[in-house]
Amino acid sequence: MITSVRRVTALCALGAALSALAACAPHEATRAPLPAPSATAGVSPMAGPPTLAPGPAGVTPVFEHGPRDRDKAVALTFDADMTADQGPRAARGERFDNPGLVAALRELKVPATVFMTGRWAEEYPDQARAIGRNPLFEVANHSYSHYAFTEDCYGLPTVGEERMRVDVERAYAALRKVGVRDAMPYFRFPGGCYDRRALKALSPAGVTAVQWDVVSGDAFATDARAVAQEVLDGVRAGSVVVMHCTLSAAPTTERVVRSVVPGLRARGFRFVKVSELIGAAGGRA
Template sequence: MITLVRRAVPLCLLAAALAACGTPEPPARPEAPRSASASPSPSASVRPSVPTLAPGPAGLTPVFSHGPRGGGRNVALTFDADMTADQGPRAAAGERFDNPGLIAALRELKVPATVFMTGRWAEEYPEQARSIGRDRLFEVANHSYSHYAFTGDCYGLPTVAADRMRADVERAYAAFRKAGVPEPMPYFRFPGGCHDRAALKELTAAGVTAVQWDVVSGDAFATDADAVARQVLDGVRPGSVVVLHCTRSAAPVTERAVRAIVPGLRRQGYRFVKVSELVGAAHGRT
């Protein structure tokens, strides 16, 4: 789950990690052929020449929060497909960690978007993961396998041990490939957005760019779609990355909010792009 500011939300709700989206539809592009020697690392499993950032100071994993503020009114809507590793029994009991209506709305409105998906979610909903991943309107990025925190004290989430952080990211990429996502992006969003220097160091070898945001939608556990839409419309600036969620159980008003956000931003002259386009505009292809 992603929030921009910490809120006094009961831990039992925070443990109900938000989740993702999608309805199966015919593939929009064929799966790319893979080399027999492909490894689990992002560099071997994503398309070449995808825009990424150069490593940060001391070679740490780079962090991206927004694109250029000038040169065009571009905005990226991102959706976190959250499901924690231990929520299988809840899914089996009927809790839905998906939101087909939201993905259908994005398709209807012709809005490009980046979906930060957990590996556990891709395992639970492989047809939906494949449908999203093969649709050129979207790009799939990494939100960890387990949706466990990469730091301590992160909204009550369980914590990944430091020596397992890279493996958790690579396990998510493996889950995407198994589900049939042909071209996952080398972008990673920390669960809860929580990270520190140690986490950035542990992920250096994974070859990912960490993607944060500069606009929080407030859709997590929200019941007022208009309030969510207003928060986004008031917060967006050129180059913004907006964090939203798609789940029927923990972010129930997101589809309605998006149906207000999209025409509202278009009236302001904004153009919707994927995160990759903002990264490319900011730093070129590396």
């Protein structure tokens, strides 16, 4: 129970800070069936990425983790968060990027998936482009605005149903504009909050929603060792770990990665991108 509360509290704090609002209410995400994504409208075709098995039409597929019965593969994922109205905070010097973290992943040769908001890409175009062109990494969509797709999502502002698909497509456009040419058709809901209404609204965008099964708790954490232990305790074969690429909101993440990576490798785990887990899952999320 204590661990669950800590996880919710960490995500709650991150959402509240990113939205600059005081309200903070936990939201229980629901799982959906696993249909195949439809063709993307308004987004450049992206050849090759695996998708999940077909299911009921008209609902975005949701992926949480890879197979548990295969080799010990784990995907580290990093949310590059920045809400649409935070430009003035960045201008005053707040760091929504984390170059040290990206450098550590390169140094350790760790494949990773970065879920990037369009606003973050606009603020840090050189970094976005460098991440997108590095074969270690894959870039996926974390919305343009980082507004929530449900009500009561950790204090985040909300985007209306009629704007959900537009927000996702605007993020892809922002990524293309800064030079990320091969963004994956994967989407992470801001705050991880979604419902069936959101899944239906995004179905025409042709994305797979990617959640996680291990919460690192790096949001506003000051004890890197405690965060690293949270990850080490939670990871299983096929796990998707959520962390953050936002220095001001998650200042310990680089140190966490430098501890977790050798720890998991010593236990026989190998690091993969989300696309490899989805390909291995074959619809068995």
